[in-house]
Structures are given as structure tokens and as C-alpha cells.
Amino acid sequence: MTDVVNQPEFALNSSLGLILVICFGLLWVAFGWYLGRSNKTHEDFALAGRNVGFAFATATAMATWVTSNTTLVAPELTYQFGIWGMVGYSFAALGLILFAPLSARIRQLLPQGYTSGDFIRLRYGPFAWRLFLLISLVYALGWLISLGMAGGILLQALSGLDYHIGMTAILFICVTYTLFGGLKAVIATDFIQALIIIIGIVLVAVLLLEHHGLESVHEQLSSNHPQLLSLLFPAAIMFLFNNIFFGLGEIFHSNVWWSRALAFRKRVAFKAFLLGGVLWLPIPIVAGFIALAAPQLGLFPPSPDMVGPSVAAHVLGSFGALVVFIVVFSALASSLDSLLAATSDLVTRDVYQKHINPTANDKKLLRVSRRSIVLLGLITWLLCLPQIATLGALLNFTGAFVASTIWPIVLGLYNPKLSGRWAAAAMGLGTITGLAMYFLVGFYVAALTACLVSGLCSWLGIYLSNTNFDWATLNEEEQP
Amino acid sequence: MTQAGTWKVLLMCSLLFYAATCSGVASAASELKLEGPLEPVAEGYFQLHINEPQHPPDVVIEQSSTPSFQSITARYSPMGDFQQISLSGFASGDYYFRARSQEMLSNTVHVVVAHHSLQQAFTLFFIGAALFAVLVLCILRYHRLQQKQVTTHHD
Numbered sequence: 001m002t003d004v005v006n007q008p009e010f011a012l013n014s015s016l017g018l019i020l021v022i023c024f025g026l027l028w029v030a031f032g033w034y035l036g037r038s039n040k041t042h043e044d045f046a047l048a049g050r051n052v053g054f055a056f057a058t059a060t061a062m063a064t065w066v067t068s069n070t071t072l073v074a075p076e077l078t079y080q081f082g083i084w085g086m087v088g089y090s091f092a093a094l095g096l097i098l099f100a101p102l103s104a105r106i107r108q109l110l111p112q113g114y115t116s117g118d119f120i121r122l123r124y125g126p127f128a129w130r131l132f133l134l135i136s137l138v139y140a141l142g143w144l145i146s147l148g149m150a151g152g153i154l155l156q157a158l159s160g161l162d163y164h165i166g167m168t169a170i171l172f173i174c175v176t177y178t179l180f181g182g183l184k185a186v187i188a189t190d191f192i193q194a195l196i197i198i199i200g201i202v203l204v205a206v207l208l209l210e211h212h213g214l215e216s217v218h219e220q221l222s223s224n225h226p227q228l229l230s231l232l233f234p235a236a237i238m239f240l241f242n243n244i245f246f247g248l249g250e251i252f253h254s255n256v257w258w259s260r261a262l263a264f265r266k267r268v269a270f271k272a273f274l275l276g277g278v279l280w281l282p283i284p285i286v287a288g289f290i291a292l293a294a295p296q297l298g299l300f301p302p303s304p305d306m307v308g309p310s311v312a313a314h315v316l317g318s319f320g321a322l323v324v325f326i327v328v329f330s331a332l333a334s335s336l337d338s339l340l341a342a343t344s345d346l347v348t349r350d351v352y353q354k355h356i357n358p359t360a361n362d363k364k365l366l367r368v369s370r371r372s373i374v375l376l377g378l379i380t381w382l383l384c385l386p387q388i389a390t391l392g393a394l395l396n397f398t399g400a401f402v403a404s405t406i407w408p409i410v411l412g413l414y415n416p417k418l419s420g421r422w423a424a425a426a427m428g429l430g431t432i433t434g435l436a437m438y439f440l441v442g443f444y445v446a447a448l449t450a451c452l453v454s455g456l457c458s459w460l461g462i463y464l465s466n467t468n469f470d471w472a473t474l475n476e477e478e479q480p
Numbered sequence: 481m482t483q484a485g486t487w488k489v490l491l492m493c494s495l496l497f498y499a500a501t502c503s504g505v506a507s508a509a510s511e512l513k514l515e516g517p518l519e520p521v522a523e524g525y526f527q528l529h530i531n532e533p534q535h536p537p538d539v540v541i542e543q544s545s546t547p548s549f550q551s552i553t554a555r556y557s558p559m560g561d562f563q564q565i566s567l568s569g570f571a572s573g574d575y576y577f578r579a580r581s582q583e584m585l586s587n588t589v590h591v592v593v594a595h596h597s598l599q600q601a602f603t604l605f606f607i608g609a610a611l612f613a614v615l616v617l618c619i620l621r622y623h624r625l626q627q628k629q630v631t632t633h634h635d
Contacts (some may be wrong), residue, residue: 001543080568098616101623108630160560171485224554227524227595235523243610248615259632295569302562310559315624406615413623442523448608455611 012313012321017159020322021166024329025173031188033179054272057264060187061276063194063331064256064338065096069285069332072150072200073395077239077307078288082221082228084236086288091240093249098279099251102259103269105413109474115342116258116409117350120475123412124420131424132408134349135401135431136253139384142398143250144376147336148384149394150305154328157306158313158321167384170329175335175377178344179370187263190338192330197283200327204312204320205286211315212293220296236312239444242399246447248366249402252409257343284355344372399447400434405456406451415462416469422461430454514579516589517554522596527569528589530579532563539581541565547576547588571595 012020071091077085110119116137139478151170154165154239212433218229227233251257261269290305294300299314309328348369353360360368408423434450513531530539546631558565570593579586 079535079566080523082569098619101619101626105623135545226571232598234596234598237598237601238596241605241612244612245608259518298557299559300556300565300567302564302566303527304568305565306559307566360520407605410615410619410622414626443606444523448604448611452607452611455614472580 010320012159012325014159014161017155017325018165018169020325021155021169021173021329024326024333025169025176028173028333029180032180033072048090049072054265054268056191057260057268058275058279059194060173060190060260060338061096061272062279063190063197064260064335065092065251065276066194066197066331066335070280071197071287071328072153072305072308074284074287075311076305077243077289078291079228079294079304079307081239082225082230082233082292084231084233086285086292088236088240088243089284090281090285092248093277093281094244094246095251096273096280098248099257099261100270100273100277102413103257103264103273104267104411105266106258106261107266107269109413109471110262111475112263113262113474114259114349115346116253117322117346117354119258119412119474120351120408121354123469124408124423125404127410128420128424129350131427132253133346134429136255136346136407137343139250139254139398139402140339140376141380142344142355142394143339144336144343144380145383146394147332147339148380150328151332152241152384153303153306154325155310157301157309158325164385168331168381170332170336171377171381174333174405175373177215178337183201187260194301196330197327198279200323200330201283201286202320203323204316204327205289207289207292207316207320208312212296217293217296221292225295235442238442238448242396242444242446242448245403245406245451246396246399249404249406249447249451251383253402253405254342255346255389256338258344259342308367329467340373340376343376344369347372347376363399364371393443396443396446398437399443400438400450401431403434403447403450404428404430404454407455411458411462415463416471417462417467418458418469419461419465419467422458422465426454426457426461429457511520512539512579512581512584512586514577514586514589516577518589520571520592520594522594524570524593524595525566526570526591526593527564527566528577530558530563530565530586532579532581541579543575543578545574547590549576549578549588 006090074086074089074102077089081083081088085334100247106113106119113119117129117133124132148171152165152167155166156163221228235339261273264272287308290311293315294307294311297311297314299307299310301310309321309324312324316323348365351366352372357364404427408418408426411418412423428455430450433453434446437449438446507539513533515529517526528541530541532539539558541556541558542549542552543556544552545549556567570591572593572595575591575593577591579591
């Protein structure tokens with residue numbers, strides 16, 4: 001019999017958790033305000049003047065991808081799917097790596113572009129564009145909610161602080177500093193946050209190995225949780241490629257990444273995304289590994305997305321909890337601000353300017369951009385109040401949507417024969433199939449099936465097509 | 481938005497926040513009750529929920545392979561004062577759980593773990609692998625063609 005009784009207490013007390021949030025919040029807000037002083041135009045605010053260099057570009061590519069998904073969901077999926085969960089999650093790096101060639105093409109085709117919506121509108125026409133906007137907004141909202149939830153879960157796991165307080169605090173902080181600084185503040189804070197994340201995660205893993213070693217963890221898993229070590233774990237095998245397609249869909253369609261491709265200097269984008277992906281690859285392995293130690297420590301969290309911070313805090317005590325707090329808080333902030341900025345661009349450009357007020361001047365657009373950030377923050381906060389699902393399940397729900405855009409984006413960038421009608425059909429049918437599989441089989445097949453149906457539809461469209469798109473149409477001149 | 485409008489929004493937000501933070505307080509039960517998944521579990525992970533009003537510090541969930549609990553195979557303790565526990569890594573089979581708090585014993589929860597078939601898993605795995613290979617080859621080929629066109633154009 002395995003006796004694993006213990007009564008773990010929280011590593012930090014609630015007051016300390018709250019003080020840490022306030023201190024970090026003030027620091028990031030002040031930094032955002034400092035960087036945002038030089039933003040004069042909407043282009044400065046939204047695309048950092050299209051002049052981001054290699055070091056900042058690489059750091060922001062990596063740090064934005066190190067999200068709550070990596071620091072909380074990688075351990076969650078490892079806790080659920082074992083070795084495959086850990087390895088499978090790290091393959092999301094392929095999204096960044098494969099976006100490298102696409103980003104060079106985006107920079108070449110859309111020198112005046114602002115958003116991924118611009119591309120879909122000009123390439124495929126209004127119907128596909130509106131469908132794409134819907135997919136983008138569902139995804140952005142899903143990701144924003146997961147990030148807000150992660151803030152609350154993090155503080156709850158480390159200090160027992162009420163979920164709603166942690167969630168409210170992180171949303172308020174990120175909305176405020178994105179509001180002051182725009183993309184420039186987002187990229188600069190990403191650079192610092194990337195350094196903190198790498199150092200912190202490595203530190204936790206090293207300390208964990210020093211304190212506990214691999215043998216005892218392996219022994220406990222083999223006897224009581226054998227599936228976590230099994231390479232023939234059926235659900236985990238299904239999950240592997242699903243996670244790859246989910247990652248690809250997230251990056252290929254999202255304005256978070258398009259705005260970076262458009263903001264980076266010419267020739268920088270390809271190298272930055274490639275290096276960012278390679279640097280990101282080992283992070284989920286390290287983050288996921290700590291979840292495997294949970295059963296051996298007698299730690300069984302209330303929700304699997306709390307396992308990462310709970311284990312680190314339990315093993316390493318208050319110091320470890322502090323490190324985990326700083327790392328995850330940085331990861332959350334780096335993603336939340338990026339997503340807020342990129343989604344507000346989408347709302348400002350694709351919804352407001354193109355649908356409501358086409359003659360809006362730069363000053364007006366800047367104002368709308370800021371209001372969109374506040375509005376998005378408020379909607380996210382309201383939807384975060386009830387904890388509707390675990391982080392992994394919520395994120396993978398959006399997988400059905402985003403994976404359906406992979407083929408229309410790739411083929412749209414290179415193949416002139418895919419028409420708007422077929423692209424829209426690919427996105428629509430792909431999403432419907434993915435959602436059906438999400439509910440019929442499980443979250444671990446939604447993205448894979450969405451991508452498969454979307455791909456078949458896209459290639460059928462090319463096969464039957466007699467259109468030949470003129471690439472020059474994409475170089476849209478701005479109205480004076 | 482006017483100042484009065486802003487105050488109304490803030491007031492509404494505060495009320496919602498209060499309602500959300502206090503929502504857990506109202507529920508109370510009179511006996512120790514354990515709840516688990518009602519359907520067979522296909523992924524080897526599941527959650528057990530303890531329904532108890534007082535959050536005593538010594539709640540333990542016992543696991544056995546028989547409904548009579550002749551031998552306890554594992555014991556799990558919830559974190560802090562949480563009343564829910566997530567377990568994972570279970571192979572296909574029947575598992576029985578009950579909660580114990582001092583002298584109180586809960587009902588027994590029967591969890592059936594029945595993993596998906598490996599045939600189904602590998603079918604999806606190979607479809608995914610093939611789709612991924614096609615996508616990567618497609619991107620690389622298009623990128624190379626594009627590079628060639630740019631070089632030719634510059635020459």
C-alpha cells in the first residue's frame with residue numbers, strides 16, 4: 001500500500017501574495033508609462049514604428065509564446081498525459097519555427113499592413129474576412145480568459161488568496177500598462193520577462209532535481225500512476241499532433257504574431273521567429289517535468305492546472321514559491337499585454353475603421369485603440385468571474401477554431417489559386433468538425449480534425465479553381 | 481461615457497465581484513459525501529469532490545480495488561482547505577474511493593477507467609503525422625520558390 005497522506009499548507013501567506021502583486025503591478029505600470037511617452041501616432045502605438053531590432057524581436061517572440069499555457073498548462077498536461085503531454089507540449093515550438101518563413105512573406109506582401117485581418121480582407125474578400133474576424137475574436141477572448149483565470153489560479157495555489165482577487169489584480173495591471181505603452185511597452189517588457197522566465201524555470205528544475213532526484217519520482221509513478229510513464233497512452237497519443245496543429249493555428253492566424261511580423265525590421269522577422277522557437281522548445285519540458293513529482297510528494301491539486309506552482313512551492317518552500325510567482329506572473333503579463341494590444345488593433349482596424357468609420361484620423365484611431373483595450377479587459381474580467389473550465393480544456397476549445405485557419409493562411413500567402421469562397425468554406429467546415437469532435441471524442445482531437453477538414457477543403461478549392469489572385473492587390477495604400 | 485455612467489459601471493462590477501467571491505458560502509451539506517465521474521473515464525484522469533460543510537483538516541480519500549475496501553491501495557489528502565482533488569495516470573480498470581474524516585466515512589465512489597483503443601489512437605496519430613508532413617513540405621517548397629523568385633528579380 002502506498003501511504004501518501006500529508007496536509008500541504010500554502011507556501012506564501014495571502015497578505016504576502018497580495019503585496020507581491022501590488023509591487024509587480026506598480027513596476028510594470030511605471031515601465032509602461034515611461035516607454036509610452038514617445039508614442040505620437042497610431043502606428044507608433046500599434047506597431048512600435050515598424051522598427052524593432054533582432055534582440056527585442058527574438059525576446060518578444062519567445063516571451064509571448066511562454067504564456068500561462070507554458071508555465072501552467074504544460075505541467076497540467078504532463079499531470080494528465082504524462083511523458084507525451086510534456087513532449088507534445090514542447091512541439092508547440094514548431095508554430096514559431098514554421099511561422100519564420102511566413103513572416104518574411106507577410107513583410108514582403110504587406111509593407112503597409114496592420115493586422116492579419118487586413119490580409120484576409122484583401123486576399124479573400126469580405127465574407128471570409130468576417131468569418132476570420134469571428135474566429136480571431138473567439139480565440140483572443142478564450143486566451144484572454146485563460147490568462148486572467150491563470151492569474152487567479154496562480155495566487156490561489158501559492159498563497160490561498162481568493163481566485164477572484166488574483167484574477168482581478170493581474171487583469172487590472174496588464175490593461176493599465178498596455179494602455180500607457182502600446183506595443184513598444186509590450187515588446188520591452190517581454191524582453192525583461194523572457195530573461196526572468198528562463199532563469200526562474202531553470203532554477204526551479206535544478207533545485208527540484210537536487211532535493212528529490214529522478215529515482216523516487218519514477219518509482220512512485222510506476223507503481224501508482226503507470227499511465228503517466230507509458231508511451232502507449234491512447235489519449236496522449238491522440239493529443240500529440242493535435243497540440244502541434246493547435247500551436248500552428250494559434251500562431252499562423254493570430255494578430256499577436258502578425259503585428260510582430262509587421263513591426264520587426266525587414267529581414268529580422270525570419271531569424272527572430274526561428275531563434276525564438278528554438279529557445280522556447282525546452283521550456284515546456286522543464287516546466288512539465290515538475291508535475292511528474294506531484295504524486296511522489298503526495299500533492300494532488302484540486303484542479304490539474306494548479307499542479308505546477310503547487311509542486312514548486314511545496315518542494316522549494318517560500319523561496320521557491322517566490323520564484324514561481326515571479327516567473328508565472330511575468331509569463332502571464334507578457335502574454336496578456338501582447339494579446340490585449342494585438343486584439344485592440346484588430347478591433348480598431350478591422351471592426352472600427354473598416355466597418356464603422358473609414359475616414360477616422362490617426363488621433364481618433366489611437367483613442368479607439370485605447371478604449372478597445374479597456375473594453376477587452378472588462379469583458380475578460382466578467383467572463384473570468386465563473387471558473388468555467390480548466391485552462392487546458394478552455395484553450396483546446398479554441399483549437400477547433402484556429403486550426404481551421406492554417407491552410408487558408410499558408411495557401412493564401414503563396415498560392416494565387418485559392419479563392420475567398422473556398423477559404424471561407426475551409427474555415428467554416430473545419431471549425432464545425434473540430435467542435436463536433438471536441439464534444440464527441442475529447443479536447444485532444446479538436447484541432448487535428450479541424451485542420452484536416454480545412455486542408456481537404458482548401459486543396460479541393462485549388463483543384464477546382466480558375467482564379468489567379470494578383471498579389472499587388474495586397475499592397476493597399478492608406479488614405480491620406 | 482459620462483461620470484455618472486462610469487460610476488454605474490464601477491458599481492455593477494463591484495456587485496458582480498462580491499457575488500462571485502461569496503457564491504461558495506451558501507452551500508452546506510449535512511454529511512460527508514464523495515462525488516466522482518459518473519461515466520467511464522477514457523483518459524485516466526478525473527476529479528473527486530468532497531461535499532462537506534466544515535472543511536475539517538484531516539479529510540483523507542482512500543482508494544481500493546474492491547468495493548469492500550479490504551485493502552487500501554492509496555490514500556490522498558486534498559491541498560489546503562480545497563474540497564476537490566485531481567487524480568491522474570490510472571490504467572484501465574475499476575477503482576473504488578471513499579472519504580474519511582475522523583470517524584465519519586463517506587459513500588463509495590466507483591470509477592471505471594476504460595482507455596480509448598490503441599487502434600483509434602494510432603489512426604489519429606498517423607493521420608496527424610501525414611497532415612503535418614504535407615504542411616511542412618508545402619511551406620518549405622513555397623518558401624524556397626519564393627526565395628528563388630526574389631533572387632532572380634534582384635539579378
